[in-house]
Amino acid sequence: xxxxxxxxxxxxxxxxxxxxxxxxxxxxxxxxxxxxxxxxxxxxxxxxxxxxxxxxxxxxxxxxxxxxxxxxxxxxxxxxxxxxxxxxxxxxxxxxxxxxxxxxxxxxxxxxxxxxxxxxxxxxxxxxxxxxxxxxxxxxxxxxxxxxxxxxxxxxxxxxxxxxxxxxxxxxxxxxxxxxxxxxxxxxxxxxx
Numbered sequence: 627x628x629x630x631x632x633x634x635x636x637x638x639x640x641x642x643x644x645x646x647x648x649x650x651x652x653x654x655x656x657x658x659x660x661x662x663x664x665x666x667x668x669x670x671x672x673x674x675x676x677x678x679x680x681x682x683x684x685x686x687x688x689x690x691x692x693x694x695x696x697x698x699x700x701x702x703x704x705x706x707x708x709x710x711x712x713x714x715x716x717x718x719x720x721x722x723x724x725x726x727x728x729x730x731x732x733x734x735x736x737x738x739x740x741x742x743x744x745x746x747x748x749x750x751x752x753x754x755x756x757x758x759x760x761x762x763x764x765x766x767x768x769x770x771x772x773x774x775x776x777x778x779x780x781x782x783x784x785x786x787x788x789x790x791x792x793x794x795x796x797x798x799x800x801x802x803x804x805x806x807x808x809x810x811x812x813x814x815x816x817x818x819x
Contacts, residue, residue: 657687662816669810671704694718709737744770
């Protein structure tokens with residue numbers, strides 16, 4: 627019953643327009659540290675192609691049974707050389723084994739026809755759901771004063787420390803009269819120290 631309820635929550639998260647994440651830490655323990663890196667393909671910046679390239683990553687540190695500290699970077703460079711660089715420092719609070727709430731600060735910089743940047747905030751929910759022994763689904767949704775975004779993905783444990791993931795992410799960015807949308811597929815790798 628709990629898995630059915632969580633699947634419903636994750637489906638609801640996917641339908642709302644967060645901070646990007648990769649495959650989250652399974653069974654987090656105090657002191658765990660995990661780093662993820664992402665590579666974008668079939669990405670769009672506005673209505674233009676963004677090409678395939680490095681698209682950011684994250685680092686998560688588990689403070690205790692309920693709390694993580696995370697730094698997240700999302701980077702997109704359009705074919706017209708527009709660049710959107712999103713940076714977040716957030717706290718994740720585990721509400722259950724599968725659902726977390728998060729809140730934190732953001733710094734978004736756009737290198738476009740007129741360079742813009744803004745400090746702000748981001749709040750939202752994240753979820754993860756075991757699919758099989760080595761597979762897990764994950765999703766996040768969040769809102770902020772500069773960025774509203776969502777993502778959904780699946781991760782696979784290669785070893786107890788290494789994992790791979792694929793995800794779809796969309797972010798609606800609004801910074802000082804600059805409005806744009808970033809969306810597309812990403813693949814990545816994660817390592818738990």
